[in-house]
Amino acid sequence: AKYVFDFVEGGKDLKDLLGGKGANLAEMTRLGLPVPPGFTISTEACRAYLAAGTVPAGLFDQVNAHLRLVEDRLGKTLGDPADPLLLSVRSGGKFSMPGMMDTVLDIGLTDVSVHGLAAQSGDPRFAWDSYRRLIGMFGKTVCGVPGEAFERELAAHRSHAGVATDAELGEADLHHLVEVYKKVFADHTGRDFPQAPHEQLYLAIEAVFASWNTERAVLYRRQERIPQDLGTAVNVMAMVFGNLGSDSGTGVAFTRDPATGVRGVYGDYLSNAQGEDVVAGIRNTVPLQRLERIDPRSYHQLLSIMDKLEHHYRDLCDIEFTIERGTLWMLQTRVGKRTPAAAFTIAAQLVDEGVIDMDEALRRVSGAQLAHLMFPSFDRAAAPAPLAVGVPASPGAASGRVVFDAGRAVQRAAAGEKVILVRRETNPDDLPGMIAAQGILTSRGGKTSHAAVVARGMGKTCVCGADALAVDTDGGQFTVDGTVVVEGDVVSIDGATGEVFLGEVPVHPSPVARYFEGEVPSGQDGLLDAVHRLMLHADRTRRLEVRANADTGADAARARRFGAEGVGLCRTEHMFLGARRALVERLILAETDQERQDALAALLPLQRGDFVEIFEAMDGLPVTVRLLDPPLHEFLPPLEELTARVARAEALGQDPGRDGALLVAVRRMHEQNPMLGLRGVRLGLVVPGLFAMQVRAIAEAAADCTARGLSPRPEIMVPLVAAVQELEAVRAEAERILDEVGGLPHVRIGTMIEVPRAAVTAGEIAGAAEFFSFGTNDLTQLGWGFSRDDVEGTFFPRYLGMGIFGVSPFESIDEPGVGRLVRIAADEGWAARPDLKIGVCGEHGGDPDSIHFFHTVGLDYVSCSPFRVPIARLEAGRAAV
Numbered sequence: 001a002k003y004v005f006d007f008v009e010g011g012k013d014l015k016d017l018l019g020g021k022g023a024n025l026a027e028m029t030r031l032g033l034p035v036p037p038g039f040t041i042s043t044e045a046c047r048a049y050l051a052a053g054t055v056p057a058g059l060f061d062q063v064n065a066h067l068r069l070v071e072d073r074l075g076k077t078l079g080d081p082a083d084p085l086l087l088s089v090r091s092g093g094k095f096s097m098p099g100m101m102d103t104v105l106d107i108g109l110t111d112v113s114v115h116g117l118a119a120q121s122g123d124p125r126f127a128w129d130s131y132r133r134l135i136g137m138f139g140k141t142v143c144g145v146p147g148e149a150f151e152r153e154l155a156a157h158r159s160h161a162g163v164a165t166d167a168e169l170g171e172a173d174l175h176h177l178v179e180v181y182k183k184v185f186a187d188h189t190g191r192d193f194p195q196a197p198h199e200q201l202y203l204a205i206e207a208v209f210a211s212w213n214t215e216r217a218v219l220y221r222r223q224e225r226i227p228q229d230l231g232t233a234v235n236v237m238a239m240v241f242g243n244l245g246s247d248s249g250t251g252v253a254f255t256r257d258p259a260t261g262v263r264g265v266y267g268d269y270l271s272n273a274q275g276e277d278v279v280a281g282i283r284n285t286v287p288l289q290r291l292e293r294i295d296p297r298s299y300h301q302l303l304s305i306m307d308k309l310e311h312h313y314r315d316l317c318d319i320e321f322t323i324e325r326g327t328l329w330m331l332q333t334r335v336g337k338r339t340p341a342a343a344f345t346i347a348a349q350l351v352d353e354g355v356i357d358m359d360e361a362l363r364r365v366s367g368a369q370l371a372h373l374m375f376p377s378f379d380r381a382a383a384p385a386p387l388a389v390g391v392p393a394s395p396g397a398a399s400g401r402v403v404f405d406a407g408r409a410v411q412r413a414a415a416g417e418k419v420i421l422v423r424r425e426t427n428p429d430d431l432p433g434m435i436a437a438q439g440i441l442t443s444r445g446g447k448t449s450h451a452a453v454v455a456r457g458m459g460k461t462c463v464c465g466a467d468a469l470a471v472d473t474d475g476g477q478f479t480v481d482g483t484v485v486v487e488g489d490v491v492s493i494d495g496a497t498g499e500v501f502l503g504e505v506p507v508h509p510s511p512v513a514r515y516f517e518g519e520v521p522s523g524q525d526g527l528l529d530a531v532h533r534l535m536l537h538a539d540r541t542r543r544l545e546v547r548a549n550a551d552t553g554a555d556a557a558r559a560r561r562f563g564a565e566g567v568g569l570c571r572t573e574h575m576f577l578g579a580r581r582a583l584v585e586r587l588i589l590a591e592t593d594q595e596r597q598d599a600l601a602a603l604l605p606l607q608r609g610d611f612v613e614i615f616e617a618m619d620g621l622p623v624t625v626r627l628l629d630p631p632l633h634e635f636l637p638p639l640e641e642l643t644a645r646v647a648r649a650e651a652l653g654q655d656p657g658r659d660g661a662l663l664v665a666v667r668r669m670h671e672q673n674p675m676l677g678l679r680g681v682r683l684g685l686v687v688p689g690l691f692a693m694q695v696r697a698i699a700e701a702a703a704d705c706t707a708r709g710l711s712p713r714p715e716i717m718v719p720l721v722a723a724v725q726e727l728e729a730v731r732a733e734a735e736r737i738l739d740e741v742g743g744l745p746h747v748r749i750g751t752m753i754e755v756p757r758a759a760v761t762a763g764e765i766a767g768a769a770e771f772f773s774f775g776t777n778d779l780t781q782l783g784w785g786f787s788r789d790d791v792e793g794t795f796f797p798r799y800l801g802m803g804i805f806g807v808s809p810f811e812s813i814d815e816p817g818v819g820r821l822v823r824i825a826a827d828e829g830w831a832a833r834p835d836l837k838i839g840v841c842g843e844h845g846g847d848p849d850s851i852h853f854f855h856t857v858g859l860d861y862v863s864c865s866p867f868r869v870p871i872a873r874l875e876a877g878r879a880a881v
């Protein structure tokens with residue numbers, strides 16, 4: 001098989017094979033941009049390696065053949081003692097995983113060739129520094145030597161030489177450091193640092209393959225829902241040097257501001273440095289504009305390349321570049337990550353610039369981004385003066401208790417606390433802590449530091465480079481101007497402004513949420529205008545209707561403002577709580593028909609009032625009311641509480657009164673598995689008059705609204721049906737009551753499909769149902785046979801870790817399993833009754849991936865919580881373009 005591809009052979013559409021980095025390096029090469037020559041080893045080779053545990057046969061022969069092409073082009077050979085070609089070996093999967101897998105620079109330096117590099121560059125200090133970096137990087141990433149082992153030596157040399165930074169170390173210091181590093185390497189690995197350049201290359205390639213499965217890479221992919229079996233490509237390319245003096249340097253750039261979407265020159269530059277120095281946020285960079293003064297020729301060349309890339313990719317690009325003695329080299333580009341606000345703004349801008357159409361614009365934003373924009377932000381008026389101001393790296397408003405290490409963040413978050421992870425700078429080892437934290441605060445690094453890039457990717461609030469903070473991670477504290485903040489203190493960080501506040505700051509709603517509420521117009525603001533236009537387009541395009549799950553008039557009204565086209569699930573159990581509990585108790589304790597009738601009669605007007613409010617809020621739109629679903633004993637006090645109360649009364653020689661009767665009832669109604677017990681339609685068929693009362697309340701409420709000139713459109717939904725006979729029984733009674741009340745438009749009667757038996761007998765059930773609504777929560781519980789309330793703390797973490805599922809089936813619908821039940825039921829339902837309306841009212845109705853699936857199945861609507869309605873509208877639109 002062909003495993004190796006020269007940069008001239010690839011292109012940007014080959015990301016599956018060459019990874020993102022390799023595909024884009026190839027694209028830039030083909031565009032004629034200055035890319036150092038090199039080649040890419042395919043992801044297929046990596047998959048073969050991961051499957052077999054060794055590199056596939058013939059791989060290194062292919063590598064050697066392609067290496068010779070690079071050598072010919074440059075007139076140098078790898079590790080040549082007199083004038084060595086040096087290589088970088090870089091990982092790069094299909095999806096960008098910033099900082100996830102490791103890069104080794106300066107491959108090809110040995111005890112001999114380091115002298116050649118010194119002579120050729122005329123800069124022996126640089127040669128020894130490069131060799132030192134190679135031994136460190138190679139030791140750490142290829143051979144697993146702990147990075148601190150090298151860093152300790154480096155720090156010791158700095159203090160011995162009496163200097164503060166590595167840059168001040170002289171040639172002699174570095175030469176000596178190389179010897180020390182080699183000893184560290186040998187001590188930890190039991191072998192000498194490899195002196196054969198090709199061996200270095202092969203080992204580095206294998207290490208990149210193997211790094212696909214490091215713990216942090218696996219964790220990142222799980223977070224980002226990247227499949228675990230893709231494998232990474234390996235890019236091998238000639239080194240160029242940004243650390244050859246003040247006419248050299250390295251930087252990163254964006255073609256638009258990744259935080260706001262505004263066009264311009266955005267980036268950071270670091271002179272006399274290698275790329276890793278910028279990304280690591282170790283030294284402080286200067287704004288890219290400064291390069292115009294430092295090296296105007298390279299600066300203008302860079303701007304014109306950026307322009308070319310934007311036009312070519314028709315999107316925001318980010319770029320890594322290096323200048324070697326006045327010559328500009330492109331080391332990486334990709335369609336850049338951006339904040340949610342920038343995603344919307346840029347999509348609309350590109351439409352206005354005529355670069356893309358509205359369909360494409362819709363593809364470029366996501367429901368997850370919209371959700372992020374609807375988060376609240378800090379109430380400025382209530383905020384104290386900021387403790388410090390850093391770089392606004394990833395927006396949002398986060399408050400929490402300060403922790404200084406990732407492990408503590410995970411611990412305290414697991415205990416239910418909100419935490420802010422504070423570090424000098426972050427590295428990939430901090431990832432679990434970054435995931436656990438509400439927000440991330442660092443004292444060093446810019447918008448392109450590890451903390452910033454990863455936080456933006458995760459949609460997590462981040463302020464970085466707050467250099468007023470003196471962070472002492474070992475001491476567990478930071479100080480700003482004499483204020484000491486220790487672990488457990490509360491701070492608030494604003495990822496949109498970079499402000500850091502002491503204490504908790506109140507939050508207020510986002511402008512985007514207020515726009516949806518109808519409180520602010522979309523006109524004046526670029527972001528709101530973009531959201532407005534994209535939502536309009538999504539609404540025009542989508543085929544799925546979007547309804548809301550709403551149990552009260554207020555919820556229904558809010559959902560309607562957010563664009564809901566009806567209520568897909570109105571849960572009546574919420575109407576049995578609070579002060580009405582006493583009535584429910586009376587119903588349960590009723591010993592005679594009369595007592596039961598009285599209790600129901602008392603509930604009737606209350607239920608009717610609730611429905612009136614909802615019908616008013618949703619006037620003209622369908623409202624699906626679900627008859628009572630949970631077991632009745634859920635409305636009674638818990639057994640322990642009652643037992644204690646009765647025991648107390650008896651001990652005092654008092655009559656426990658009603659508590660005594662309740663206790664008897666609770667004992668009688670106790671179920672081992674209430675989820676599988678007397679609930680839903682079973683309750684309706686067993687408790688005489690219960691469903692009848694609810695149907696009457698619905699009918700009377702609708703009649704009341706109709707009499708006032710409104711157009712209520714109630715639908716009656718029966719929960720937990722497993723057999724058509726159940727539905728037929730409820731339906732007959734309901735129709736009788738609807739007739740009795742009279743004066744109503746046709747009221748549809750339908751059922752939830754949430755029991756696997758219902759799904760596979762949907763054809764029969766459709767005979768008695770005018771609509772189906774998939775209750776995907778219960779369908780998932782019953783389909784998998786596990787209870788949602790119990791899995792999180794028990795085996796789910798392990799299952800997720802083992803990849804039995806990549807994401808919880810309660811979050812995104814399990815397509816092959818539960819999704820198949822949905823398909824079967826929908827197809828059989830439509831076959832039996834072509835005008836059957838089918839929707840979804842489980843949590844999945846607001847989940848982007850699931851919405852795309854429901855669109856594909858051809859359902860009529862999804863129903864979700866009011867706040868997620870805009871997200872569902874957007875995703876339903878995206879599913880249709």
Ligand code: ADP
Binds near residue numbers: 087099275276320
């Ligand atoms: P990441 O995926 O973490 O960004 P990269 O593969 O881009 O890792 O490499 C890390 C750094 O190494 C980059 O910032 C880049 O500047 C530097 N680098 C990679 N290849 C070369 C090269 N051929 N010459 C000089 N620097 C390089």
Ligand code: MG
Binds near residue numbers: 320332
């Ligand atoms: Mg990079």
Ligand code: MG
Binds near residue numbers: 754775
């Ligand atoms: Mg249910």
